[in-house]
Amino acid sequence: MLRFAASRLISLSLSLLAASVVIFAVIEVIPGDPAAFMLGLNAQEDTVAALREQLGLEGSVINRYFGWVGGMLTGDFGTSYTYRVPVADLILARMWISLPLALYALILSTLIAFPVGLIAAARRGRPADMGIMGVTQLGIAVPNFWFAMILVVIFAIKLRWFSAGGFPGWDNGFWLGLKSLTLPAIALALPQASILARVMRSSVLDTLDQDYIRTARAKGLNRSQAIWRHGLRNAMIPVLTIIGMQFSFLLAGAIIIENVFFLPGLGRLIFQGITQRDLIVVESGVMLLVFAVITVTFLVDLAYAAVDPRLRRRG
Amino acid sequence: MKWPKTLILGGLIFATFLGAALLSLVWTPYPVDTLAIAAKLKPPTSTFWFGTDHFGRDIFSMIMVGARTSIAVAIVAVGIGITLGVPLGLAAAANRGGWLDEVIMRGNDLIFAFPSLVIAILITAVFGPSALNAIIAIGIFNIPVFARVSRGGALSLWTLDYILAARVAGKGRLRISTEHILPNIANLLIVQGTIQFSLGIIAEAALSYVGLGAQPPTPSWGRMLADSQTMISFAPHLALFPGFAIVLTVLGLNLMGDGLRDILDPRIRRARG
Numbered sequence: 001m002l003r004f005a006a007s008r009l010i011s012l013s014l015s016l017l018a019a020s021v022v023i024f025a026v027i028e029v030i031p032g033d034p035a036a037f038m039l040g041l042n043a044q045e046d047t048v049a050a051l052r053e054q055l056g057l058e059g060s061v062i063n064r065y066f067g068w069v070g071g072m073l074t075g076d077f078g079t080s081y082t083y084r085v086p087v088a089d090l091i092l093a094r095m096w097i098s099l100p101l102a103l104y105a106l107i108l109s110t111l112i113a114f115p116v117g118l119i120a121a122a123r124r125g126r127p128a129d130m131g132i133m134g135v136t137q138l139g140i141a142v143p144n145f146w147f148a149m150i151l152v153v154i155f156a157i158k159l160r161w162f163s164a165g166g167f168p169g170w171d172n173g174f175w176l177g178l179k180s181l182t183l184p185a186i187a188l189a190l191p192q193a194s195i196l197a198r199v200m201r202s203s204v205l206d207t208l209d210q211d212y213i214r215t216a217r218a219k220g221l222n223r224s225q226a227i228w229r230h231g232l233r234n235a236m237i238p239v240l241t242i243i244g245m246q247f248s249f250l251l252a253g254a255i256i257i258e259n260v261f262f263l264p265g266l267g268r269l270i271f272q273g274i275t276q277r278d279l280i281v282v283e284s285g286v287m288l289l290v291f292a293v294i295t296v297t298f299l300v301d302l303a304y305a306a307v308d309p310r311l312r313r314r315g
Numbered sequence: 316m317k318w319p320k321t322l323i324l325g326g327l328i329f330a331t332f333l334g335a336a337l338l339s340l341v342w343t344p345y346p347v348d349t350l351a352i353a354a355k356l357k358p359p360t361s362t363f364w365f366g367t368d369h370f371g372r373d374i375f376s377m378i379m380v381g382a383r384t385s386i387a388v389a390i391v392a393v394g395i396g397i398t399l400g401v402p403l404g405l406a407a408a409a410n411r412g413g414w415l416d417e418v419i420m421r422g423n424d425l426i427f428a429f430p431s432l433v434i435a436i437l438i439t440a441v442f443g444p445s446a447l448n449a450i451i452a453i454g455i456f457n458i459p460v461f462a463r464v465s466r467g468g469a470l471s472l473w474t475l476d477y478i479l480a481a482r483v484a485g486k487g488r489l490r491i492s493t494e495h496i497l498p499n500i501a502n503l504l505i506v507q508g509t510i511q512f513s514l515g516i517i518a519e520a521a522l523s524y525v526g527l528g529a530q531p532p533t534p535s536w537g538r539m540l541a542d543s544q545t546m547i548s549f550a551p552h553l554a555l556f557p558g559f560a561i562v563l564t565v566l567g568l569n570l571m572g573d574g575l576r577d578i579l580d581p582r583i584r585r586a587r588g
Contacts, residue, residue: 252430
């Protein structure tokens with residue numbers, strides 16, 4: 001297990017290294033001078049020169065790359081050009097919305113998907129299964145930002161149960177904050193729950209066809225005992241993969257939903273960074289998201305190995 | 316062979332939108348590029364089936380033209396994924412375990428690690444918002460998908476006897492890949508292509524929703540939704556119809572994908588038989 005973890009950790013570091021090079025290169029290939037790009041067409045020469053200085057653009061590509069990566073490793077993400085505050089502070093503040101939102105949506109999605117997927121699997125081919133499969137098929141097809149708009153019309157404008165957007169901040173009370181994240185979380189969770197329920201169903205069904213379930217039945221367990229003791233644990237492997245992928249998707253994919261609800265989250269920060277040409281925010285924000293995605297993948301790999309010892313050998 | 320119901324239903328839904336998109340090239344009920352402020356924000360009636368928007372444009376006509384935008388973007392994005400991804404996947408499988416395989420697959424993992432929407436937004440923001448840049452942004456993320464699918468399919472084929480026979484006959488890896496492997500993974504590629512197509516429709520809608528897709532005056536479903544947002548409380552039809560269009564198109568493609576998988580994927584066919 002330890003060797004497995006170590007080998008995964010090495011590949012995690014290599015991925016992060018490669019990702020940082022790619023992100024750095026994308027920002028590098030922006031046509032023209034980044035400082036001039038950020039300041040727009042009418043910028044004065046000396047303003048551009050001052051910004052170049054501030055951005056650390058004077059120097060070789062290699063030096064700048066290592067300056068950026070080295071800074072991030074020590075917690076210095078640079079200073080935002082538009083907000084004029086350290087990017088690290090900005091990202092940290094935004095994380096307090098994006099992370100809870102992603103978690104909230106993931107919990108909702110899992111809570112819906114598990115029972116629904118299990119019911120569908122248990123009732124394979126019956127009306128309940130067919131109904132669930134139809135509804136989830138529809139759920140996958142609904143774009144979450146459109147679903148979000150519909151939710152706002154029904155629950156914020158007509159029923160007035162929730163506010164249509166914005167975030168009061170956690171300082172004004174946990175429940176108030178949670179309440180303002182509820183509609184966004186539902187909008188994010190529904191399509192994810194549909195996917196997860198289908199994965200859950202097919203995974204349980206696959207497991208039921210396995211020899212060890214037949215063995216379990218043969219030694220005297222009934223169908224539900226066999227599912228609970230041997231089936232579920234094995235069916236969890238593909239389900240865990242999807243949950244891991246969904247978490248990173250929710251973290252980064254919330255960018256559109258955060259725009260619908262005017263939530264000051266990480267996605268919106270990056271989006272605004274892009275439209276306001278605040279490249280330092282974009283560079284570090286995207287790197288952080290990629291870091292989160294790769295780390296979650298790493299953790300999911302470890303979780304697999306914990307659930308299924310057969311996978312440890314593959315390295 | 317009996318056709319699965321999902322394929323027929325999905326095919327019909329998608330064919331409707333494809334037909335509307337093609338028809339919009341020569342005819343729409345009303346022009347979509349002229350303003351008629353007098354007729355603005357009309358609810359659905361017998362003259363304007365889906366109502367009109369804040370410029371008095373017919374929503375039905377805009378949905379027809381929007382279908383063209385969505386389908387065109389998604390098709391080209393899938394095309395990019397197939398033309399670049401499939402050769403990479405075939406090359407990786409042909410050199411299984413070699414450095415080329417390793418490089419291609421690690422490159423794949425790397426692209427997967429990037430949050431696709433954020434990068435798509437970054438690409439369109441850096442190179443300017445346009446339908447073309449949206450296509451490129453969506454297409455890039457299709458490459459590793461097709462590379463992975465073709466590598467997986469090809470790997471299982473390379474172990475088969477007829478490939479061995481072809482090798483004994485003196486055919487090189489390139490020839491075997493193109494003559495024997497590619498035709499036999501075409502099924503997998505068609506199914507995956509349908510799935511990526513529907514994901515492309517959603518991605519295009521998302522990008523144009525945040526203003527980074529096709530630019531005005533070209534109608535697109537995503538931007539119609541964005542425009543409707545401030546008027547949704549008194550003109551909900553503005554948001555409903557483009558939304559339905561997206562949902563139905565994606566649903567149609569997904570159903571088609573399921574149906575195609577049922578008849579094309581040999582593993583499922585065997586399991587059923």
